Amino acid sequence: MSVGTKRNWAVSSRGAAGLVGETTRGTGSLAYAVLWCPDFRLQSVVRRVEERHVVLVDDAKRRSVVLERSAAAARYGIEPGLGTVQALARCPRLEVQRPSADAEMATSRLLLETALEWVPGFEESEPGLLTLDLSTQREIDWVPGAEAVRCRLGAAGLEHWIGLGETPSLARIAALAARHRGESVWWLVPSDRAALLDELPLQLGEISADLRERLQLWGIGTLGQYARLDRAAVAARLGAEGVALWLRLTGRLVRPLQPARLEQLFVEQREFEYEEARQEVLALVVRELLGVLLGRVERSGRAVGAVHLILTWTGGERYARRFALPEPTLDEESLDRLINGHLGLLEMRGRVTAVLLRCEVVERVASQRTLFGKGLQDADRYAETLARLRRLVGAERVGSPRPVDSHHPGRSELVSLQPELRSGVGGERRRGPALSGPPFFRFPAPVSAEVRWAGGQPVVISSSPVSGGVIAASGPWLSQGQWWDQKQRWQRIEWDIEVDRHGLFRLLQRGADWCLEGWYG
Amino acid sequence: MSVDSVDSLEKTAKLLALRQQWGSKITSGAALLEARESLEVHWSSGLDWLDAELGGGLAKGRVTEMIAGKQSGGAGLVLAALLAQARQTGSYALLCDVGGSFSVESFADEDLETLLWVGCRTLDEAVAALDVATRDENFSLLLLDGRGAVTDRGGGVRTALWQRLAQQVRERGSMLVVFSGGDLGIPAKSRVVLERLPRLEDFGRERRDLLNEPMGRRRG
Numbered sequence: 001m002s003v004g005t006k007r008n009w010a011v012s013s014r015g016a017a018g019l020v021g022e023t024t025r026g027t028g029s030l031a032y033a034v035l036w037c038p039d040f041r042l043q044s045v046v047r048r049v050e051e052r053h054v055v056l057v058d059d060a061k062r063r064s065v066v067l068e069r070s071a072a073a074a075r076y077g078i079e080p081g082l083g084t085v086q087a088l089a090r091c092p093r094l095e096v097q098r099p100s101a102d103a104e105m106a107t108s109r110l111l112l113e114t115a116l117e118w119v120p121g122f123e124e125s126e127p128g129l130l131t132l133d134l135s136t137q138r139e140i141d142w143v144p145g146a147e148a149v150r151c152r153l154g155a156a157g158l159e160h161w162i163g164l165g166e167t168p169s170l171a172r173i174a175a176l177a178a179r180h181r182g183e184s185v186w187w188l189v190p191s192d193r194a195a196l197l198d199e200l201p202l203q204l205g206e207i208s209a210d211l212r213e214r215l216q217l218w219g220i221g222t223l224g225q226y227a228r229l230d231r232a233a234v235a236a237r238l239g240a241e242g243v244a245l246w247l248r249l250t251g252r253l254v255r256p257l258q259p260a261r262l263e264q265l266f267v268e269q270r271e272f273e274y275e276e277a278r279q280e281v282l283a284l285v286v287r288e289l290l291g292v293l294l295g296r297v298e299r300s301g302r303a304v305g306a307v308h309l310i311l312t313w314t315g316g317e318r319y320a321r322r323f324a325l326p327e328p329t330l331d332e333e334s335l336d337r338l339i340n341g342h343l344g345l346l347e348m349r350g351r352v353t354a355v356l357l358r359c360e361v362v363e364r365v366a367s368q369r370t371l372f373g374k375g376l377q378d379a380d381r382y383a384e385t386l387a388r389l390r391r392l393v394g395a396e397r398v399g400s401p402r403p404v405d406s407h408h409p410g411r412s413e414l415v416s417l418q419p420e421l422r423s424g425v426g427g428e429r430r431r432g433p434a435l436s437g438p439p440f441f442r443f444p445a446p447v448s449a450e451v452r453w454a455g456g457q458p459v460v461i462s463s464s465p466v467s468g469g470v471i472a473a474s475g476p477w478l479s480q481g482q483w484w485d486q487k488q489r490w491q492r493i494e495w496d497i498e499v500d501r502h503g504l505f506r507l508l509q510r511g512a513d514w515c516l517e518g519w520y521g
Numbered sequence: 522m523s524v525d526s527v528d529s530l531e532k533t534a535k536l537l538a539l540r541q542q543w544g545s546k547i548t549s550g551a552a553l554l555e556a557r558e559s560l561e562v563h564w565s566s567g568l569d570w571l572d573a574e575l576g577g578g579l580a581k582g583r584v585t586e587m588i589a590g591k592q593s594g595g596a597g598l599v600l601a602a603l604l605a606q607a608r609q610t611g612s613y614a615l616l617c618d619v620g621g622s623f624s625v626e627s628f629a630d631e632d633l634e635t636l637l638w639v640g641c642r643t644l645d646e647a648v649a650a651l652d653v654a655t656r657d658e659n660f661s662l663l664l665l666d667g668r669g670a671v672t673d674r675g676g677g678v679r680t681a682l683w684q685r686l687a688q689q690v691r692e693r694g695s696m697l698v699v700f701s702g703g704d705l706g707i708p709a710k711s712r713v714v715l716e717r718l719p720r721l722e723d724f725g726r727e728r729r730d731l732l733n734e735p736m737g738r739r740r741g
Binding site: 375376377378381382384385386388389392393397398399400401402403409410412414417418421434435436437438439440441442443444472473474496498501502503504518520521 | 589594595596597598600601611613620621622623624625626627628629630633634635636637638639640641642646649650653654656657658659660669718719720721723724725726727728729731
């Protein structure tokens with residue numbers, strides 16, 4: 001595959017260094033590249049197809065037909081749609097291949113990964129054709145970037161062409177032109193666009209045969225000639241298809257790219273052929289897979305929001321777990337600790353034959369603490385601690401306690417601890433009256449008590465936590481709530497009592513009996 | 522004379538020469554540890570009397586025990602002060618509550634924002650929870666309310682576990698405060714005996730006034 005050497009936009013196959021001075025000249029608006037692997041399905045099955053006589057056939061139907069063919073096979077007059085038997089008759093050396101979804105998936109991943117190494121944003125316009133947004137790259141880096149892509153895909157044996165242009169449409173035309181001219185990279189420089197288009201035949205405009213025929217009848221043989229036509233005249237005589245081509249060629253058809261779905265890139269699996277996946281090996285493999293995945297996620301400009309772990313045991317049984325992260329991260333150490341920490345506690349029901357990791361990617365959190373703001377130092381670590389504490393004592397017994405809107409004493413709820421403090425640190429208290437008296441603490445369950453009364457006041461108490469004379473008492477304190485609900489209604493009668501040499505306690509009436517609910521201290 | 526003996530003599534001679542050269546600049550490991558002990562950093566508890574008793578506040582990287590008897594004694598007030606101080610300084614606190622006696626309504630709402638509560642059924646469970654929490658640098662203040670626990674020498678908790686907690690606290694420079702009803706066998710750096718018996722008239726006094734009154738003294 002040769003590389004173009006055309007004027008100031010040409011890319012030298014001997015390297016990009018000599019080109020840098022030229023590429024930076026007057027090409028300010030160029031921002032797209034198209035990476036094109038023609039005959040994608042065929043190339044997924046057979047690599048290095050240039051000189052091989054090979055076709056991809058669809059023999060699922062009654063009559064087997066050619067789907068794609070190599071350039072060498074095309075020289076024998078083999079075209080898509082031709083019957084396989086006829087194709088074999090035309091070229092006795094013909095290799096016949098069938099499509100493979102797995103191979104296509106693998107090739108697609110290779111393409112996406114290669115593109116991701118160049119730019120973070122791109123569109124998978126069609127199978128085997130990616131449109132890359134170069135706006136994140138310096139102009140000086142475009143050529144080295146294209147060269148790196150060429151090297152990687154070339155090493156993988158994928159025949160491909162790269163076109164550069166100021167719009168996605170022009171970049172696509174440039175990629176088609178690259179193939180037409182036999183140059184691996186072709187640059188449709190904006191300043192020389194008209195002249196460059198003059199060298200391209202009409203079929204590179206991907207127009208219908210009808211329109212092409214009409215244009216040829218009018219004596220228009222190149223895309224450059226077409227681009228010079230008056231827009232109104234084109235619209236009047238050639239209709240929507242003609243106008244669309246004119247807009248594409250003049251760089252006036254700009255569309256936003258649909259970001260490629262990269263999910264398939266964020267999955268990695270490792271199978272253990274000899275079923276020797278001991279815990280230590282598993283930990284190492286998980287770490288290795290994480291490293292690969294995080295590298296890809298980072299290159300996509302995003303972060304990991306959650307990780308899925310799927311283990312396959314001998315016999316095909318599977319174990320799956322999703323690790324949700326408190327905040328998006330790219331910290332390999334934290335993720336490794338999280339997953340391998342979990343694996344360490346996991347009961348291995350058999351030998352692990354395969355491990356799969358999948359990252360859910362999200363946009364990075366664009367937040368920054370205020371200068372004097374405070375919060376958790378390590379949210380990932382906190383999530384890990386929380387998970388372990390919940391396992392230890394139960395999820396319902398861990399959390400940040402908050403009072404609920406009720407007059408019923410002791411009603412509270414547990415919420416998540418805020419990773420960032422909502423209000424400023426220090427300063428005056430923000431709400432509510434000043435607290436008074438010592439805080440109250442509850443016994444795990446109210447403790448029954450025998451109470452002796454005199455003059456309507458408790459004077460002696462006898463119970464397991466405390467017994468003695470009551471030297472002061474305050475009460476009775478009556479409270480009730482939800483009286484409108486037969487099932488939920490409640491009523492309480494309390495006394496606060498000071499027991500000689502023991503302190504303050506709360507006495508609570510339960511039916512006809514009394515009990516100690518807790519103490520103040 | 523064997524080769525080994527010659528080597529040994531040479532080493533001794535070199536060590537002597539080194540000592541002569543550097544003199545007092547050479548210290549033993551024990552001396553280094555002692556020096557490190559003396560460089561304690563304190564965190565103000567927000568209670569003047571307690572800071573005075575502890576020589577400036579709670580020592581970072583240390584365990585402090587508050588012995589309060591089973592009930593009363595003022596432990597609740599100290600706990601409230603520590604939570605308020607943690608909130609004031611933007612530090613996160615974790616409370617392992619043996620028996621689940623903590624009552625939300627007795628504490629200021631904003632002081633709860635930095636508190637993670639762990640309800641533990643037994644002291645063993647609380648120590649296991651602390652074993653997890655002391656490894657997390659997010660929590661600089663770790664509290665164990667063990668007043669409801671059995672008091673016969675740790676309620677079954679082995680000394681080795683306490684030592685392990687103390688080691689983890691030391692490594693991370695956090696503070697562990699244990700409220701106990703008796704001797705739990707804790708390797709505490711400081712012990713404070715809380716002796717304040719609340720009175721009925723305390724209900725009419727603001728919390729901050731109560732906190733300013735000395736409630737205990739350091740022991741040992």
